[in-house]
Amino acid sequence: MCTLEKRGSVYILTLTGNDEHRLNPPLIDSIRAALRRIRSETTTSSSALITTAHGKFFCNGYDLGWAQSDPLRHPQLMSSKLRSLVGDLISLPMPTIAAVSGHASAAGLILALSHDYVLMRKDRGFLYMSEMDIGFKVPAWFVALMRCKVGSPEAVRDVVLRAEKLGAEAAAKKGIVDLACGGAAETVEEAVRLGEELVGRRWNGAVYGRNRETLLAEVVGAMGFDETVENADGTPKAVSRL
Amino acid sequence: MCTLEKRGNIYILTLTGTDDHRLNPPLLDSLQSALRRLRSEAAGCGGPCALITTAHGNYFSNGYDLDWAGSNEDRLLLMSTKLRSLVKDLISLPMPTIAAVSGHASAGGFILALCHDYVLMRKDRGYLYMSELDVGLVLPAWFATLLRCKIGSPAVWRDVVMMAEKMTAEVAVQKGVINSAHGSAAETVRAAVALGEQLVGRKWEGHVYGENRKVVFAGVLDALGVGDSVEHVNATSRLLKAKNVVSRF
Numbered sequence: 001m002c003t004l005e006k007r008g009s010v011y012i013l014t015l016t017g018n019d020e021h022r023l024n025p026p027l028i029d030s031i032r033a034a035l036r037r038i039r040s041e042t043t044t045s046s047s048a049l050i051t052t053a054h055g056k057f058f059c060n061g062y063d064l065g066w067a068q069s070d071p072l073r074h075p076q077l078m079s080s081k082l083r084s085l086v087g088d089l090i091s092l093p094m095p096t097i098a099a100v101s102g103h104a105s106a107a108g109l110i111l112a113l114s115h116d117y118v119l120m121r122k123d124r125g126f127l128y129m130s131e132m133d134i135g136f137k138v139p140a141w142f143v144a145l146m147r148c149k150v151g152s153p154e155a156v157r158d159v160v161l162r163a164e165k166l167g168a169e170a171a172a173k174k175g176i177v178d179l180a181c182g183g184a185a186e187t188v189e190e191a192v193r194l195g196e197e198l199v200g201r202r203w204n205g206a207v208y209g210r211n212r213e214t215l216l217a218e219v220v221g222a223m224g225f226d227e228t229v230e231n232a233d234g235t236p237k238a239v240s241r242l
Numbered sequence: 243m244c245t246l247e248k249r250g251n252i253y254i255l256t257l258t259g260t261d262d263h264r265l266n267p268p269l270l271d272s273l274q275s276a277l278r279r280l281r282s283e284a285a286g287c288g289g290p291c292a293l294i295t296t297a298h299g300n301y302f303s304n305g306y307d308l309d310w311a312g313s314n315e316d317r318l319l320l321m322s323t324k325l326r327s328l329v330k331d332l333i334s335l336p337m338p339t340i341a342a343v344s345g346h347a348s349a350g351g352f353i354l355a356l357c358h359d360y361v362l363m364r365k366d367r368g369y370l371y372m373s374e375l376d377v378g379l380v381l382p383a384w385f386a387t388l389l390r391c392k393i394g395s396p397a398v399w400r401d402v403v404m405m406a407e408k409m410t411a412e413v414a415v416q417k418g419v420i421n422s423a424h425g426s427a428a429e430t431v432r433a434a435v436a437l438g439e440q441l442v443g444r445k446w447e448g449h450v451y452g453e454n455r456k457v458v459f460a461g462v463l464d465a466l467g468v469g470d471s472v473e474h475v476n477a478t479s480r481l482l483k484a485k486n487v488v489s490r491f
Contacts, residue, residue, distance in 0.1 A: 136450070138458075
């Protein structure tokens with residue numbers, strides 16, 4: 001599901017296989033396990049994390065098929081696990097870079113945006129909030145993350161309310177992506193270069209993670225609850241197209 | 243006060259008359275009732291649609307009817323309550339909304355334009371203008387929330403609110419306040435219709451669209467609930483009493 005390698009001071013977490021890397025519990029658990037390994041390995045030395053993927057997709061969002069197999073329980077479980085994963089990324093004691101190697105849509109776009117830096121290949125692949133097109137409600141915490149990461153209300157409107165499919169260059173112009181790079185391999189190389197530059201600043205990882213949490217406090221707050229999958233009292237609610 | 247027409251799948255709401263379309267209770271009521279009609283027709287028609295709001299004459303809207311209010315607190319509160327209710331309706335409207343700004347839009351009128359998903363404006367005449375500072379009025383907190391939800395740059399908020407800048411359409415596009423600028427009022431409406439048709443062509447479900455817009459603008463909806471404080475209305479009416487305010491625009 002995912003592999004973790006180390007290149008110098010930089011960790012590279014790769015979503016493996018040529019599938020859509022849909023965020024179901026097995027994949028989310030495997031990513032979280034990799035992050036736990038990173039935390040246990042890094043003690044005093046500085047590191048950075050790059051997340052990337054094999055194949056045409058970076059991540060195509062929630063595993064809706066799996067969700068529908070138990071519409072009352074599975075959506076809440078998936079949402080809760082994704083929020084834990086995003087929480088892990090937000091508190092990770094090192095800089096994080098998404099090397100977006102293919103399509104990133106809906107929860108997959110959120111996964112990319114949960115990183116400090118987003119680099120993306122420009123030769124193929126789209127960023128896309130698909131919810132509007134498939135008749136789903138966008139969770140408020142998704143929008144909170146987007147607003148924290150994307151400065152332009154126009155860009156947020158175009159992504160969420162217009163469901164635009166953005167290539168890397170368009171996304172960079174809208175301030176959603178930091179850098180548009182040549183192809184998948186080049187994107188990872190650029191990410192490694194950036195990672196090493198950041199490691200060279202010799203920041204205290206714990207401080208880095210805490211400062212990121214402070215900066216994204218609104219997102220951390222919003223993640224406590226996903227109104228599309230649960231009621232105010234925490235009981236699950238069935239998710240379907242509106 | 244306003245008309246509602248349908249062109250294919252596009253509804254066009256027009257503020258009629260060549261006055262400055264001040265947001266007084268009769269106009270606000272007439273706009274809300276048009277939106278109610280729109281919702282019930284849209285529910286019946288079965289397909290996706292879009293709304294364009296525009297106006298006749300030199301003004302899109304010049305904001306609250308301060309002359310009518312005079313220094314009467316109840317009148318100020320009534321206009322505020324009705325405008326907030328209208329804005330809530332626009333934010334929950336189950337279809338894309340486009341403002342075709344056909345003339346000056348100031349204060350509450352500027353806010354009304356910004357409540358739409360897309361703002362297009364004529365570039366040959368007309369300004370966007372938060373006039374409050376020039377007129378000596380305190381900006382309602384929910385106006386500020388809406389401005390901040392729609393305008394990304396702190397430097398631009400400062401220019402709009404703290405400098406009371408009068409922006410032409412072209413400047414507004416540059417500053418990221420509106421989407422696009424067009425040759426004339428008629429051209430702006432034509433461009434709005436073209437955009438409306440593009441959006442309708444995406445075949446979104448109206449209900450989904452409205453719900454997702456509410457999520458994106460949840461901050462504004464919260465601020466609307468709170469509305470203008472009694473203190474604020476009192477302060478405003480004292481200022482109006484003291485200044486015998488007449489439109490400066």
